[in-house]
Every structure is written in structure tokens, then in C-alpha cells.
Amino acid sequence: xxxxxxxxxxxxxxxxxxxxxxxxxxxxxxxxxxxxxxxxxxxxxxxxxxxxxxxxxxxxxxxxxxxxxxxxxxxxxxxxxxxxxxxxxxxxxxxxxxxxxxxxxxxxxxxxxxxxxxxxxxxxxxxxxxxxxxxxxxxxxxxxxxxxxxxxxxxxxxxxxxxxxxxxxxxxxxxxxxxxxxxxxxxxxxxxxxxxxxxxxxxxxxxxxxxxxxxxxxxxxxxxxxxxxxxxxxxxxxxxxxxxxxxxxxxxxxxxxxxxxxxxxxxxxxxxxxxxxxxxxxxxxxxxxxxxxxx
Numbered sequence: 372x373x374x375x376x377x378x379x380x381x382x383x384x385x386x387x388x389x390x391x392x393x394x395x396x397x398x399x400x401x402x403x404x405x406x407x408x409x410x411x412x413x414x415x416x417x418x419x420x421x422x423x424x425x426x427x428x429x430x431x432x433x434x435x436x437x438x439x440x441x442x443x444x445x446x447x448x449x450x451x452x453x454x455x456x457x458x459x460x461x462x463x464x465x466x467x468x469x470x471x472x473x474x475x476x477x478x479x480x481x482x483x484x485x486x487x488x489x490x491x492x493x494x495x496x497x498x499x500x501x502x503x504x505x506x507x508x509x510x511x512x513x514x515x516x517x518x519x520x521x522x523x524x525x526x527x528x529x530x531x532x533x534x535x536x537x538x539x540x541x542x543x544x545x546x547x548x549x550x551x552x553x554x555x556x557x558x559x560x561x562x563x564x565x566x567x568x569x570x571x572x573x574x575x576x577x578x579x580x581x582x583x584x585x586x587x588x589x590x591x592x593x594x595x596x597x598x599x600x601x602x603x604x605x606x607x608x609x610x611x612x613x614x615x616x617x618x619x620x621x622x623x624x625x626x627x628x629x630x631x632x633x634x635x636x637x638x639x640x641x642x643x644x645x646x647x648x649x650x651x652x653x654x655x656x657x658x659x660x661x662x663x664x665x666x
Contacts, residue, residue, distance in 0.1 A: 402431055409438060409445075418442035433462055437469050444476060453480040453492070474499065474507050482514040497525055509533060509542070516549035523553040531557070555605075597658025 405424060408417035418439055425435035440455035456473045464470045481495035499511035512529035515522065526549070533546035550557045593602035654660050 398427075398429075398431070405435075405438065409442065412445060414442045414445035418446070433459075433464055433466075434469075436462060437464070437473065440473065440476070444480070449480050449483055449487075450489075453477060453484065453495075456480070471504050471507060474502060474504065475510050478507065478511045478514055482518065485518065493522070500525060500529055509546075513545065513549050516553045520553050523549075527553060527557065534558075591663070593662045595660040595662070602662075 401420065401424060405417055405420040408414075408420060421435045421438040421442060425432050425439055436455070436459040440452050440459055443452035443455055446452075456477045460470060460473050460477075464473075478496050478499045481492040484492045485496070496511055496515050499507050500515070502508050502511065508529055512526040512533070515526040516530060517523070530546045530550040530553070534543055534550070537543050537546070547558060592605075594604040595601070596603045
């Protein structure tokens with residue numbers, strides 16, 4: 372009887388091992404296929420397979436939840452992707468890098484949805500300003516500032532911190548441009564212990580005071596769409612940062628400058644020599660106007 376029992380146990384163990392070896396390659400193959408579909412940007416097919424892996428549970432379910440959200444994101448399904456990134460984060464994922472990516476993606480999607488008129492998603496962007504990850508905080512500040520002066524005000528402290536503390540020149544310049552978009556006077560030069568304030572807008576006629584005597588505090592750059600009296604783009608930059616304004620000009624505006632005989636890349640060097648007065652108004656071929664002056 373004992374021999375028969377041992378024999379049965381042996382057969383059972385062999386059968387279990389055989390079944391496990393048969394299932395493991397299948398699971399591994401399914402995971403490999405899902406990744407391949409995602410890398411090939413076949414998002415709909417990939418999402419369906421990732422959902423199967425997620426529903427099956429097991430060690431790959433958490434990763435599958437992230438890929439489900441990525442797939443919806445790739446399909447442009449912003450509302451669904453936002454919900455799925457949120458669901459992934461509710462699992463308290465062990466992978467810190469993936470969790471950070473998910474939080475950043477939520478900020479990006481919430482910004483897109485806000486711009487599409489779904490204003491209820493704005494708190495996601497604002498809340499990310501206090502995220503434990505510096506990467507997420509900075510990204511949230513940039514995104515929030517891109518929404519305009521009124522909405523972007525909560526981003527100002529983070530942007531100022533980037534400018535004061537970061538060593539990456541590109542990051543600092545991006546923060547300056549975003550800060551100027553939200554608060555044009557935020558980076559005004561300090562003179563005798565107090566910030567300077569911009570003078571009233573000059574008249575259309577050239578100043579009668581020689582440039583050598585006067586020095587402007589701000590450079591103003593406005594871009595108008597054809598037939599519009601209100602500018603589409605306004606850049607008001609302290610003179611010390613004016614070079615950044617020309618780096619941020621749209622390519623189309625630079626092409627218009629070149630067609631008018633101006634070297635867009637070195638334009639600021641020419642402007643500095645002209646002094647504070649009405650400097651230039653350019654009308655592009657499509658009717659777009661660029662107006663630049665110093666005050």
C-alpha cells in the first residue's frame with residue numbers, strides 16, 4: 372500500500388511539473404507578444420492582450436496595468452488613459468520609475484483635457500506641484516504656466532525655485548520663459564534694492580531723446596494674426612533676458628524676418644544698438660504682423 376501511495380504521489384508530482392512547464396512558456400510568450408505589439412505601436416491589439424494579462428493576475432498584472440494605460444494613451448484616448456494611470460497608481464506600484472512616469476503622464480493628460488474644455492481636471496496639475504518627485508513638480512509647473520497668466524499663478528514659486536537652484540542652463544531658461552508668460556514683471560532687474568517697473572508704452576514716433584542718454588528696461592514683442600487687433604503672442608522681457616525672447620520666436624516669424632532682410636539669429640544685437648524707441652513692425656506674407664519695441 373505504501374509503495375502504491377508513493378507511486379501515485381510521484382505520478383502527481385510529475386504531472387504537476389509537466390503542467391507548470393507547459394503553462395510557463397505560454398505566459399512568457401503572451402507577455403513577449405504584448406511587449407512586441409506595444410513597441411510596434413499597435414496599441415489596440417497590445418491593449419487587448421495587456422488586459423488579458425492584467426485580469427489573469429499574477430506577477431505580471433501590475434506591469435500590465437501600466438501598459439494598458441500606455442496603450443490607451445497611444446490611441447489618443449485621453450480620458451480613459453487618465454483613469455487607467457490613476458488605477459495603476461492605486462495599486463501602489465513597487466517600481467518607482469514607472470510610478471513617476473504615471474504621475475507625469477496624468478499631469479500631461481489633465482493639461483490636454485483642460486485645454487479641450489474639461490476644466491475639472493485642473494486640480495491634478497495643481498496637486499502635482501507638491502509631488503515628492505522633483506521631475507513631476509517641475510513638469511507640472513511648466514504645464515500649468517503654459518495655460519496662461521491667470522491659471523498659471525500657482526506655478527510661480529516652483530518656477531522661481533528652478534531658476535534659483537538648478538544648474539542646467541536649458542532647464543533654467545525654460546523656467547524663465549514660462550515665468551515670463553505667467554508674470555511678465557517677475558524677472559525685472561533690481562536697481563538700488565527695488566525692482567524696476569516698465570514705463571508707459573511709447574508712441575509710434577521715434578523717441579527724440581538720443582539712445583545714448585536713455586536705456587530701456589523692457590523689450591516688448593507682439594505677434595498679431597491677420598485682421599486681428601489683439602496680439603496672438605505677447606512677450607514682455609527684461610532687457611537682460613531679451614535674447615531668450617528671440618530664441619523663443621516661432622520658426623514662421625523667423626522666416627518672415629529673413630524675407631525682410633533681417634538675420635533673425637543675431638537680431639537682438641542689432642536692436643540693442645538702436646536704443647529705446649519704436650523699432651520695427653513687420654507684416655508677413657500671410658498678413659501676420661510682428662511688432663517690436665523697447666521701453
